Amino acid sequence: MDDSSRRFPERRRFLEQTSLGFGWLAFNGLLADRSFAADVHLSGPRAAARAERVVWFFMDGGLSHIDSFDHKPRLVAENGQPLKLPGKKEDITGRTTPNIMQSPWTFRPYGECGKMVSDLFPHIGSQADDIAFLHAVTSPSPDHESAIGFLHSGSLLQGFPSVGAWANYGLGSDSANLPGFVVMGSRKRQCRTNGFLPPSFQASQFFGGGTEPLADLKPREAFRQLQDNKLRTVRQLDGLFLEATHDNRIIEAAIANHEQAHSMQASVPEAAELAGESSATLAHYGVGSANQELDAFGRYCLTARRLLERGVRFIEIASNGWDQHDKLKTDHAKHALAVDQPIAAFLADLKARGLLDSTLVVFATEFGRTPNTELFGSEPGRDHHPWGFTIWMAGGGTKGGTSHGSLDDYGYFPVEGAVDIHDIHATVLHLLGIDHKQLTYRHSGR
Template sequence: MNIAPLSRRMLLQSSASGFGWLALQSLLADRSFGSPLQAVGPHITPKAKRVVWFFLDGGLSHLDSFDHKPRLTQDHGKPLQVAGKKEDITGRTTSAILGSPFPFQRYGECGKMVSDLFPQIGSCVDDLTFLHAMHGPSPDHESAIGMLHGGSLMQGFPSVGSWTHYGLGSENQNLPGFVVMGSRKRMCRTSGFLPPIHQGSPFFQDPARPLDDLVMAEKLKSLQHNKMQAVGQLDRVFLQSSAQNQIIEAAIANHEKAYFMQDAVPEATDLTKETAATLALYGVGAEHKDTDKFGSQCLVARRLLERGVRFIEIVSNGWDSHNDIQNAHAKLAISIDRPIAGLLKDLKSRGLLEDTLVVFASEFGRTPNTEGADNKPGRDHHPWGYTIWMAGAGLRPGMSHGMLDEFGYFPVEGAVDIHDLHATVLHLLGIDHARLTYRYSGRDFRLTDVHGNLVKEILA
């Protein structure tokens, strides 16, 4: 057999992949399953060990949820006059101010004003940290989602979950280190130019099962074991003759992971072991029609966190309310308010919130002026100023940072951009955002590019 000579780089890559394969062979031989994957390790002492990232796809209205602006109600129907006002995105937006159709109530010892969309989350405000002067560069969904997740307006950059997994590794080799629920969008889970092992695993694409292709095709475990050994031998031969070592090594690692996950995933997602009180806390069960699906995802998230999953993103879709925002936002809020509050309370009661970071974000907010028909008005895209909140490890709870003008249009105090958010999230995980780099195509890339400042005011 003629084998092409290996370059020094190919030899090193093949050797590294070979060590990975030898580890797998050992695992399959004695079926002891070895020790957890080793993390790269943090740069500084971490406050958080894990992340739950809620993403409201489409654009939650900050003005109808967590940023109370009485001036909108006072001037409802009057022309919006803001210096530097941006052009309309859709061309359907009027100049008329739209007062929020949702009353706001005061919650907690911090006295935070929260709308009637989120009364359950409102009951948790003393554990939340609000960023009221977030701003982004794009009013377009795809580029804004790319920016929120990957720090770039261009598509294909690694998501924040992939960067986290790349920087810290996994604490459980039997489960994915990065999980995404509720969305098929590539921006939410892509590893981009990072090694494929860091991409997010999509859970619950089929509501009937947590993950595709986990059912063993063979009738006996011994038959599957023999097949894995045979496939492994073929993979090893291919590794020795192929220059695409990173891709092949990732495929081998995925085979290994899938083998373990056949037992680990069903156990981690089995909610029958939870108490009736816990199910009710999350709004899970046939009697909770509006919250059962999202609540189940939140409860599974807690179980995955307990088992060492590093980063979990849970997506709620449909928030792009250009028309009839009152009914559209209300229906969606009902489905997520109780489950998210349930997760926060459950994590806190179990002592997990002390080292878990929770992020609640949308790609942008919505305009203070009206879009759509007068009888069922909506709001347009608004990246120039909006709200996100965080909770958990290393944060000052019950705090509101930053402020938009009285119309909720532009930041007037404490402006925070997406790179600042990413830098702060990584910092809480023990990662210096300026040192977390990956060389690709001749240059060093990082999640925050050449930007990003810590939002020090919110750090405990």
């Protein structure tokens, strides 16, 4: 061990032990000023961007495509009959019957495009002319954990960056005081992971507004002076590290990160404070509803709009609990009620403010659900179905009122325009002005 190693404690351990008050989530989410980012290797200039920012809605658990945005009349005509389909896959749970189950919801046409959307999502249906539906998306995994990882990173293996982390790495944030990548509504690592990218590119996890939208961000007032003293000490130690290591980029970036975290103590609560919004806007998003899930998701969506306006690059908002092996009608209806109005309000609000054209909105789930019935409990459900499902996009260079790809009459296999998750990621990056083949990061010698 050399003198410098004995003289200075390992920095991460020191910061953990001294607890700066703005918390590890804030510290790891720091970042985004491109001047302090890691070296970004784009082998060529950034292409013209159609979108400047992304909001990614994630329906965690597996939203049924055939009960939401992919109308299949044949399921009604053959309801209760055995599904006879060549090449049909083995059931995942072993509880699935061969019998077809029609959707419990009626589909209706919406907008000038006449898009058929079920009664689960009437508010989103009203925005159909601004939405591009992808009806033949496929995933390689029927398992939640690996499928969620694949949806976010494009890999079935752990340790790869999420698409939000890549966007943050490639472009950073437009705000010096806010993170470039934010996740709301989920604690799952697949949603926020930086993978092999530097930790500064992982997501900051935000919560539903209030005085502490980001955990441990703001110290109690009695400890403000203590925190300031600690921050000064860390600055001094960073200066000593700089002298000892001569690594200007790393140490100077760390010093800047401390300053940014300090400034986030004011900027984050301000961005998440909804009191200044009009009563009409709050009601439009469902904020203040007696339905607690609707109120919470509405707060996420309205906070997301405010974060976008302040320069945050990539925001993911998750809705949990869509894994209906049973109680499909009851629980899909409950979850849809919580997200339908806020998402539609978000789209309409962005459009009214002139932000939709420069904001790419993605609505995704890890897989769909089977057309045949799963009997597990008192009310029927559907099994996992990764072989064909729906993701939609709006704004940010997409063409609204359109549908791409199709599944067979049962909503089982793609028959036209199949879309891989890698295609989704490449499209998101392309609309941000990034060629995914040119966005690289050296890791493990590669």
